[in-house]
Amino acid sequence: MSAVGIVSSCSCLHPGIWLLKPGMHKMSFFGLHTATKCAAKDCYEVLVLGGGTGGIAMSARMKRKVGAGNVAVVEPSKTHYYQPLWTLVGGGAKQLATSARSTESVMPKGVEWIKSRVTALDPDKNCVWLENDIKLSYKYLIIALGISLQYEKIKGLPEGFDHPKIGSNYSVHTVEKTWKAIQEFKEGNAIFTFPNTPVKCAGAPQKIMYLSEAYWRKTGKRSKANIMFNTSLGVIFGVKKYADALLEIIKERNITINYKYNLVEVRADKQEAVFENLDKPGVTEVHQYDMLHVTPPMGPPNVLINSPVSDGSGWVDVDKETLQHKKYPNVFGIGDCTNLPTSKTAAAVVRWIYLLPAGNRLQQGDPSRI
Ligand SMILES: Cc1cc2nc3c(=O)[nH]c(=O)nc-3n(C[C@H](O)[C@H](O)[C@H](O)COP(=O)(O)OP(=O)(O)OC[C@H]3O[C@@H](n4cnc5c(N)ncnc54)[C@H](O)[C@@H]3O)c2cc1C
Numbered sequence: 001m002s003a004v005g006i007v008s009s010c011s012c013l014h015p016g017i018w019l020l021k022p023g024m025h026k027m028s029f030f031g032l033h034t035a036t037k038c039a040a041k042d043c044y045e046v047l048v049l050g051g052g053t054g055g056i057a058m059s060a061r062m063k064r065k066v067g068a069g070n071v072a073v074v075e076p077s078k079t080h081y082y083q084p085l086w087t088l089v090g091g092g093a094k095q096l097a098t099s100a101r102s103t104e105s106v107m108p109k110g111v112e113w114i115k116s117r118v119t120a121l122d123p124d125k126n127c128v129w130l131e132n133d134i135k136l137s138y139k140y141l142i143i144a145l146g147i148s149l150q151y152e153k154i155k156g157l158p159e160g161f162d163h164p165k166i167g168s169n170y171s172v173h174t175v176e177k178t179w180k181a182i183q184e185f186k187e188g189n190a191i192f193t194f195p196n197t198p199v200k201c202a203g204a205p206q207k208i209m210y211l212s213e214a215y216w217r218k219t220g221k222r223s224k225a226n227i228m229f230n231t232s233l234g235v236i237f238g239v240k241k242y243a244d245a246l247l248e249i250i251k252e253r254n255i256t257i258n259y260k261y262n263l264v265e266v267r268a269d270k271q272e273a274v275f276e277n278l279d280k281p282g283v284t285e286v287h288q289y290d291m292l293h294v295t296p297p298m299g300p301p302n303v304l305i306n307s308p309v310s311d312g313s314g315w316v317d318v319d320k321e322t323l324q325h326k327k328y329p330n331v332f333g334i335g336d337c338t339n340l341p342t343s344k345t346a347a348a349v350v351r352w353i354y355l356l357p358a359g360n361r362l363q364q365g366d367p368s369r370i
Helices: 053-066 083-090 175-184 204-218 240-252 346-354 356-364
Strands: 043-049 071-074 079-081 100-102 111-114 118-122 127-130 134-143 188-194 225-231 256-259 261-267 272-277 284-288 291-293 331-333
Touching: 043 053, 053 071, 053 111, 053 134, 053 346, 079 083, 083 175, 083 204, 175 204, 175 291, 188 204, 188 284, 204 225, 204 291, 225 261, 261 284
Parallel strands: 043 071, 043 134, 071 111, 134 331, 188 225, 188 291, 225 256
Antiparallel strands: 079 100, 118 127, 127 134, 261 272, 272 284
16 A cells, blocks of 8 residues: 655646547646645546446556556455355355455556545545545546445344344345355245335346245245245336336246335344335334345445535436546546446446447437446
């Protein structure tokens, strides 16, 4: 990690506008909010916040543009996880270890890894603050902080995960509990939830249900399972074409869907899940379970809430065609932490990185294909 300190000015800035693509706001050395100078490694041509799918991929692309030593990624975790694999870990088809790599091993060569957490952003001064009051300056900033899991918004969680019969594929701490709960299921209700917030990979809450159903069929327990999908939404999936196909599968596999059911409490010691009926606010229903898969509420990372780079809901406020920030031209956002009208998936991140000009598909009104 670099030795970093207070920076008042930075000369690492090139006058070029290499990052720009057609349609982006032009900026130049003089267009930035500060003309900073950096002697030590406390100022970067490109600073990336977050070393997940979007951050690592963008840092590799940017290093090719500005050269080794000019790009840094701020990421606190020592382990990088390929989260889409967790569906298969929860379903018993993969080991958790296969989804993990050391962050060091995925950091592109020539990109500096700053092992810290960003605590505040000051885009008017082209700098961010890290833990221990460390300040870093940048010429360009890419924000890729992902989406935050909020298990604590459900009464009884996360401590309820200490009990059996409950799991959640969304966290590294609980994904293996899903497979255990599937295996230990004997008879009764198997409940799969979908929260009342944006989520990453909106398909994952259903995928684990279909995997569970197939496992119980294979092991002769299917006739003893009453499988329920309790979703806060009023539809099975946001895109009608896929919703129609899914409804046929749901019917064929004899699964019950309860629409507008939002999980608000888990009494794990009694194997009870409490749902609020969103059509009748304040009215709750208690469901006994023999297995419960929780998809937690999610929201923007805390550091983005009330940040100058965020919209009113806390998502990074970017142009949907270019990923450029709407107010700060040298700031960009990618992935789950942005307010892009795409689904929050790795697939959307990859699409933006490799096919950015095709972002104009959005104008054709088909965000689901991004
Ligand atoms: C169970 C599951 C199944 C999924 N299945 C699929 C699938 O089939 N297909 C698909 O396309 N997508 C899938 N996804 C979604 C996909 O993993 C995410 O959409 C993708 O990882 C988003 O990339 P990102 O870079 O925006 O965020 P992330 O990859 O989550 O990275 C965010 C990074 O920011 C870091 N960070 C957070 N706060 C700070 C801070 N304050 N300072 C510094 N760093 C910070 C985090 O440590 C993390 O490394 C799935 C996800 C899950 C959980």
